[in-house]
Amino acid sequence: MPQPPAPPPDVSIVVPIYNEVDNLPELVERxxxxxxxxxxxxxxLAVDDGSSDGSRARLRxxxxxxxxxxxxxxxxxxxxxxxxxxxxxxxxxxxxxTLDADLQNEPGDIPLLLQRLESDPDVDMVSGWRKDRQDAELSRKLPSRIANRLISGATGVHLHDYGCALKAYRRPIIDRIRLYGELHRFIPSLAREAGARIAEVAVRHHARTRGVSKYGIDRTFRVIxxxxxxxFFMRYRQRPLHAFGGLGLWLAAPGVLxxxxxxxxxxxxxxxGGRLLLLVGVMLLLMGVQMIAAGLIxxxxxxxxHEAGGAPQFHAEEYVPDRAPAPFSQAPAASESIA
Structure with a gap:
């Protein structure tokens, strides 16, 4: 008789790996x-991101x-x-x-984050804070500080350390976000947009002893x-006309005047006919009309x-006294839309 499938685990640990062959045995053991x-x-879940140093064979x-x-x-x-x-x-x-594979994150702090999730039902995500960073290179410390200030100020999600890979989440939050490009830096912002309540916990940090750092000052510009x-995604995803149309009105109004x-x-x-101001007015009006048209599109x-069944417009939870919370539901279908 076939064996019944094993029950799912309580915790899934995800580690992205790129050319960390020397760190893998100690990482897995710790x-x-x-x-x-x-x-x-x-x-x-050890995800090898196309390593060329033998990491795949070591993982096998x-x-x-x-x-x-x-x-x-x-x-x-x-x-x-x-x-x-x-x-x-x-x-x-x-x-x-989640944590990095370079052993600068401390695997021994994983229970600390899980304990916070277990003990506080009002927290959906716990972000690590490398309070005492051990990076010796200014090329890593300076970009991180600049990025933390920029992201906190722009998104309104105030964390000391956006760049710490050691984080813990409740599963529904992970199911609601999608990462592409280099959006891993903004997971707290994406999680907040998906309804997560975020806490920050101080964690240990170690200097790199093996492998080569993949970070540099150039990443600061990509962060911007x-x-x-x-x-834009957080503020205007569901109302792009407010972004493009607002800018269009600011351009068109002085042009009309x-x-x-x-x-x-x-x-x-x-x-x-020969005045430069005429050209300025026409250009401002045309640019404003184009921006408003972009917002309408x-x-x-x-x-x-949304009407074709894309990402849910919102997440909602129904409260039933003396019962376990119902799972988060997606937005109603077009025929059941809320007035």
């Missing part, structure tokens, strides 16, 4: 030690004697966001934990570009997206 004294069962060796280790191999190097999403797509636990996308003033001068007999696309 995660096992951290979870050994915990009441929850666990699985480790380690998984041969560890049933809880689930290696995932990407076809090529897609980036950290894609590696995390590949892991998120395969998690089975009710809690999800991604931040523009995230802010300029043209009205020039029209008045024309009625008084003045020559306005965005509104049409959003309506098509």
């Amino acid at each position: 995660i096992a030690q951290a979870m050994a004294g915990q009441p929850q069962t666990f699985e480790l 060796e380690l998984a041969a004697t560890r049933a809880w280790l689930r290696p995932v191999f990407l076809a090529r190097n897609y980036g950290q966001s894609s590696a995390l999403q590949a892991g998120f797509d395969r998690v089975r636990g009710r809690y999800v934990v 570009l991604d931040l523009i996308l995230v802010v 300029i043209l009205l003033w020039l029209f008045g001068l024309k009625l008084l007999g003045h020559d306005i 965005g509104e049409l696309l959003m309506r098509i997206y």
Whole structure:
């Protein structure tokens, strides 16, 4: 008779890996030690992001004697966001934990984050704070500080350390977000947009002893570009006309005033054909109309997206006294829309 399927674990740990072959045996062993004294069962999803240093072969060796280790191999190097999403797509636990493979995060702090989730039902995500960072390179410390200030100020999610990979989530939050590009830096902002209540816990941090850092000052500039996308996503995803149309009105209004003033001068007999102000007024009006049109097109696309069964417009939970909370539901279908 076929064996019944094993029950899903309580905790899914997701680790993106890129050229960390020397760290893998110690990483796997320290995660096992951290979870050994915990009441929850666990699985480790080690996502190899196209490594070229033998990490894949090492993961196969380690998984041969560890049933809880689930290696995932990407076809090529897609980036950290894609590696995390590949892991998120395969998690089975009710809690999800992430950390880096370079052993700068302390696997022994995983129970600390899980304890916060278990003890506080009002918290959906616990973000690690590397309060005493051990990075020696200014090229890592300075970009991180700049990025933390920019992201906190722009998104309104105030954390000390956005860049700490050691985080824990309740499973429904992970199911609601999608990562692509380099959005892994903005997971707290995306989680907040999905309704998560976030707490921050101080965790340990270690200096890198093996491998090579993949971070540099150039990432600060990429953060700025991604931040523009995230802010737009958080504030205007469901009302793009407010973003494009608002900017369009600010451009068109002075253009209209300029043209009205020039029209008045024309009625008084003045020559306005050679004035630079005429060109400025026409350009401002045209740019404003184009922005408003872009906003209207965005509104049409959003309506098509939601009515075709895209991402839910909101997440809701029904409270039933003396019962377990009902699972989060998606937005009602178009025929059941709320007035």
